[in-house]
Amino acid sequence: MKTEIKQLTVTYREDDHRLLALDRVDLQLLPGRITALVGESGSGKTTLGKALLGLLPPAATVDGQILLGEDDLTALDETARNQLRWRRAAVVPQNGAAALNPAYRLLDQVAEPLRRQRGVKRREAEERALAGLAELGLDRDQARRYPHELSGGQVQRGLLAMALILDPPLLILDEPTAALDCLSKNHLAQLFRRLAAQQKSLLLITHDLALARQTADQAAVIYLGRIMEYLPAGQLDRARHPYTVALYRSFPGMDAVRDLGGIRGDAFYRLLHAHPAVNVQQHRTCGHDHQHLVTPASNHPEEHAPPGADEDGHAPAAGCLFAPRCTQAEDACRREAPALNRLREPDAPQPDIDQGHEHQIRCRRGGIIDLLCCRKTSKSYGPVTALHPVDLELRAGEVCCLVGESGSGKTTLAMLAAGALEPDRGRVSFAGRDLADWRRRDPLGLAARIGIIHQQPAEAVSHRFTVFEIVAEPLRIQRPDLDAAALEQRVLTSLAEVRLATQPEFLRRYPHQLNLGAIQRLCLARALIQQPQLLVADEPTSALDPSVQAKVLKLLLELQIEKGLTLLLVTHDLGLARKIADRLAVMEAGRLVESGPAARVLSRPAHSCTARLIAAATTT
Numbered sequence: 001m002k003t004e005i006k007q008l009t010v011t012y013r014e015d016d017h018r019l020l021a022l023d024r025v026d027l028q029l030l031p032g033r034i035t036a037l038v039g040e041s042g043s044g045k046t047t048l049g050k051a052l053l054g055l056l057p058p059a060a061t062v063d064g065q066i067l068l069g070e071d072d073l074t075a076l077d078e079t080a081r082n083q084l085r086w087r088r089a090a091v092v093p094q095n096g097a098a099a100l101n102p103a104y105r106l107l108d109q110v111a112e113p114l115r116r117q118r119g120v121k122r123r124e125a126e127e128r129a130l131a132g133l134a135e136l137g138l139d140r141d142q143a144r145r146y147p148h149e150l151s152g153g154q155v156q157r158g159l160l161a162m163a164l165i166l167d168p169p170l171l172i173l174d175e176p177t178a179a180l181d182c183l184s185k186n187h188l189a190q191l192f193r194r195l196a197a198q199q200k201s202l203l204l205i206t207h208d209l210a211l212a213r214q215t216a217d218q219a220a221v222i223y224l225g226r227i228m229e230y231l232p233a234g235q236l237d238r239a240r241h242p243y244t245v246a247l248y249r250s251f252p253g254m255d256a257v258r259d260l261g262g263i264r265g266d267a268f269y270r271l272l273h274a275h276p277a278v279n280v281q282q283h284r285t286c287g288h289d290h291q292h293l294v295t296p297a298s299n300h301p302e303e304h305a306p307p308g309a310d311e312d313g314h315a316p317a318a319g320c321l322f323a324p325r326c327t328q329a330e331d332a333c334r335r336e337a338p339a340l341n342r343l344r345e346p347d348a349p350q351p352d353i354d355q356g357h358e359h360q361i362r363c364r365r366g367g368i369i370d371l372l373c374c375r376k377t378s379k380s381y382g383p384v385t386a387l388h389p390v391d392l393e394l395r396a397g398e399v400c401c402l403v404g405e406s407g408s409g410k411t412t413l414a415m416l417a418a419g420a421l422e423p424d425r426g427r428v429s430f431a432g433r434d435l436a437d438w439r440r441r442d443p444l445g446l447a448a449r450i451g452i453i454h455q456q457p458a459e460a461v462s463h464r465f466t467v468f469e470i471v472a473e474p475l476r477i478q479r480p481d482l483d484a485a486a487l488e489q490r491v492l493t494s495l496a497e498v499r500l501a502t503q504p505e506f507l508r509r510y511p512h513q514l515n516l517g518a519i520q521r522l523c524l525a526r527a528l529i530q531q532p533q534l535l536v537a538d539e540p541t542s543a544l545d546p547s548v549q550a551k552v553l554k555l556l557l558e559l560q561i562e563k564g565l566t567l568l569l570v571t572h573d574l575g576l577a578r579k580i581a582d583r584l585a586v587m588e589a590g591r592l593v594e595s596g597p598a599a600r601v602l603s604r605p606a607h608s609c610t611a612r613l614i615a616a617a618t619t620t
Contacts, residue, residue, distance in 0.1 A: 240367030327397030
């Protein structure tokens with residue numbers, strides 16, 4: 001039985017407010033396939049699962065269609081829905097133990113659907129329930145226990161036995177492995193695959209991206225009630241939407257090496273306002289003044305989102321929902337709401353849509369872009385070739401570490417990427433524009449978009465300048481339009497962001513009056529003063545002791561996440577790179593010999609130079 005969700009919209013009404021939980025969701029659940037629904041808490045995953053069974057509370061309003069085979073669930077009354085539940089669709093709910101009645105044995109609760117839906121006699125129902133529990137590894141003694149006498153894994157298997165007792169073609173699994181150990185999780189994952197092999201349709205609602213990737217056939221990534229990306233689940237590690245990429249970076253998988261990243265900012269509710277009269281009123285709630293649009297409800301409730309919603313604690317009223325948190329959002333992203341479009345890779349075979357392999361993405365930029373591209377870039381100093389032709393790409397929002405021995409060409413490549421050097425041959429582009437064109441037409445604009453932290457921080461600043469003057473210098477050169485008050489505020493904000501003091505006596509200090517850790521943070525504040533998109537850091541912690549190094553790197557990663565920075569970091573320390581890098585690029589004798597995800601490069605090096613670096617780092 002195929003299940004089709006068409007333009008499903010769910011709003012929850014409370015007094016004069018409405019919460020938009022699902023926004024025109026389209027999804028197909030196909031026989032023999034597992035569809036994973038992933039996203040942050042509050043994204044609408046459980047609402048979608050409940051809507052499939054008609055279990056939403058009375059305060060919910062549903063638009064769109066939910067087709068279970070030929071039956072439209074949204075058009076049925078409660079009696080007809082009851083006939084479909086358990087028989088045609090069943091759910092394994094979230095918080096397993098709380099879903100069971102503590103006053104009844106597990107056996108009685110598993111047998112209940114047989115007795116209520118099919119009118120099966122008590123003894124026969126119990127025998128069939130025992131058989132169903134036995135198939136899931138629960139013996140007679142465990143079946144006769146009460147829920148509080150069972151482990152979490154046993155409770156979860158009991159709930160699954162209950163959902164399967166009438167052999168429904170559709171199963172909704174809401175966080176079925178939450179709080180389970182890895183062995184129990186693997187056992188259930190294998191069971192889900194066996195159920196799919198029996199031509200059942202499974203909707204796996206989960207925040208466990210490893211489970212989704214290993215178990216499901218396709219994944220739908222949801223954010224604030226809207227599907228952002230739809231892709232083969234096995235390709236979650238190669239997702240293209242900035243939200244999916246950030247989710248995967250935040251997941252503590254066994255193949256992750258860098259510290260958990262997280263997603264900058266917070267996801268807000270899509271709070272809407274509707275009143276019976278036709279005028280505009282002012283209403284104060286949650287400490288904010290909202291101007292409510294007073295119009296009747298419609299099938300497109302986002303039209304009634306409060307103006308300036310992204311400024312008062314709610315999701316944006318226009319444009320892409322993820323734009324306030326995105327690492328590559330442009331002004332157009334905040335104006336135009338993108339559609340869910342098919343992703344077309346160059347020279348890639350076009351998949352069979354009916355088999356659920358189609359990759360779709362809701363992003364006007366087509367997904368994560370390459371912010372910086374080096375193509376056949378080379379550089380020589382007289383007769384010495386410092387850099388042979390190199391190809392390197394940096395995706396928006398990622399951390400890429402250049403590693404290699406001293407003299408391998410790391411700094412030369414980094415300075416070419418930053419625009420501080422010009423290549424002898426080849427091309428370097430930033431934000432889709434050649435750096436040579438940037439220098440010719442808008443050098444100040446380029447300098448504002450790329451920040452540089454040089455090696456040897458104490459030598460990178462003028463010792464004739466005070467702390468204030470060091471941080472303010474880039475703005476004084478490139479933003480002469482700023483008045484003194486605005487300049488001072490920008491400097492103080494930048495210093496505070498890197499955890500430096502802002503008191504007048506500190507601002508009057510000179511570099512020789514600071515320790516190396518403070519100077520390094522000062523260089524970081526200076527590099528970030530114009531809010532660049534790309535930060536190039538050349539050995540930013542090489543002169544620091546381990547304690548100060550840890551603080552600076554932690555600060556750098558926090559700023560990278562919260563500001564959506566793309567970071568190219570040069571280091572000879574593989575241990576450091578392992579903790580911060582999304583991707584590693586290994587250099588030897590002016591050549592880029594290996595590049596790839598940090599976890600893959602460190603665990604399965606493909607080049608002998610990489611293997612030697614890892615071996616040396618392991619033995620020292």
